[in-house]
Amino acid sequence: MYGQYNGLIGMSIALGSPKGKSPQTKIHAMTNHTNAMSQHIYIITGASKGMGLEMARQLLKPNHQVLCLSRTASPELARAADVAGVSLVQWCENLADPAPVAQRLAAWLASKKHGRWASVTLINNAGTLGAMAPLQTIAPATIAQAITVDLIAPLQLTAAFLQATEGWPSVQQVLNISSGMSQRAMAGAALYGAAKAGMDQFSRCVALDEERRSAGARIVSLAPGVIDTDMQKELRNGDADLFPDKARYIQLQATGALTSPSEAARQVLAYLHHPEFGSESVVNIVHKRDMLK
Numbered sequence: 027m028y029g030q031y032n033g034l035i036g037m038s039i040a041l042g043s044p045k046g047k048s049p050q051t052k053i054h055a056m057t058n059h060t061n062a063m064s065q066h067i068y069i070i071t072g073a074s075k076g077m078g079l080e081m082a083r084q085l086l087k088p089n090h091q092v093l094c095l096s097r098t099a100s101p102e103l104a105r106a107a108d109v110a111g112v113s114l115v116q117w118c119e120n121l122a123d124p125a126p127v128a129q130r131l132a133a134w135l136a137s138k139k140h141g142r143w144a145s146v147t148l149i150n151n152a153g154t155l156g157a158m159a160p161l162q163t164i165a166p167a168t169i170a171q172a173i174t175v176d177l178i179a180p181l182q183l184t185a186a187f188l189q190a191t192e193g194w195p196s197v198q199q200v201l202n203i204s205s206g207m208s209q210r211a212m213a214g215a216a217l218y219g220a221a222k223a224g225m226d227q228f229s230r231c232v233a234l235d236e237e238r239r240s241a242g243a244r245i246v247s248l249a250p251g252v253i254d255t256d257m258q259k260e261l262r263n264g265d266a267d268l269f270p271d272k273a274r275y276i277q278l279q280a281t282g283a284l285t286s287p288s289e290a291a292r293q294v295l296a297y298l299h300h301p302e303f304g305s306e307s308v309v310n311i312v313h314k315r316d317m318l319k
């Protein structure tokens with residue numbers, strides 16, 4: 027049985043945009059109409075803490091339906107949804123075993139099919155460092171688990187999402203949360219860097235596939251900058267012999283260079299909702315901050 031935490035308050039389902047319009051036209055329609063055109067679905071992984079929790083919190087709006095997936099649910103998020111009167115569902119799922127989760131997501135989306143949503147968005151945000159160390163020091167099971175959570179789960183969830191929402195009259199969007207380490211090589215970062223580089227490349231390829239479909243999905247792999255979360259703590263607490271850049275991460279915190287999770291979430295969501303979203307398939311938020319102020 028799947029674990030489930032429901033903080034659910036009913037919401038109405040509204041009419042979406044006419045079938046066959048280009049994504050650009052649909053976005054235009056979405057932003058210019060209210061009520062009937064303004065219902066949106068957001069699916070977000072890793073929303074129990076860190077930047078994902080803040081993104082989910084900021085997405086709690088009356089015209090949104092939010093589905094969160096992580097190993098643990100956030101009672102704080104459930105309370106915030108209740109207070110705001112917003113539809114929130116939290117599934118307790120381990121993305122180290124993503125196939126049944128992808129299947130469950132497909133079934134959930136199938137149940138929403140006739141809602142005619144204005145937009146439906148998957149945010150692959152859950153992530154793990156696995157181990158910051160030379161590859162030969164990492165146990166095979168740790169390698170498999172980290173690559174599964176960081177790369178195979180986003181691939182399988184994206185596949186399920188694209189298949190389940192095919193033909194919907196809504197705008198379809200996939201936002202993959204990548205990292206600067208996808209492009210910047212560091213000692214001790216083979217595992218995490220490889221997974222995030224894979225995420226960037228699959229986003230590029232899926233973007234090309236979607237361009238070939240009429241009204242295909244937009245997909246972006248986005249590096250969110252350095253954020254003050256547990257993941258950063260893990261980097262600072264690493265073993266300098268195994269991960270020599272540890273000192274750089276200590277310095278980043280000491281000099282106040284880390285972005286707060288709520289500000290990072292604001293920037294990422296501002297980019298998701300920016301008309302430019304989907305025009306480039308791999309993006310570093312650092313280069314977009316001026317336009318997201």
Ligand SMILES: NC(=O)c1ccc[n+]([C@@H]2O[C@H](COP(=O)([O-])OP(=O)(O)OC[C@H]3O[C@@H](n4cnc5c(N)ncnc54)[C@H](OP(=O)(O)O)[C@@H]3O)[C@@H](O)[C@H]2O)c1
Pocket residue numbers: 071072073074075076077078079095096097098099119120121122150151152153154175203204205206249250251252253254255256257258
């Ligand atoms: N923090 C940074 O500086 C930074 C920089 C670049 C990129 N990023 C990326 O940004 C995203 C969010 O990072 P963060 O810093 O907010 O991390 P975080 O605070 O460590 O949170 C990670 C989230 O992922 C979920 N998660 C981890 N393993 C999971 C699993 N096996 N199954 C399901 N969910 C799982 C966790 O939930 P549970 O523990 O409840 O499962 C949690 O909600 C990640 O993709 C990360 O790679 C972060």
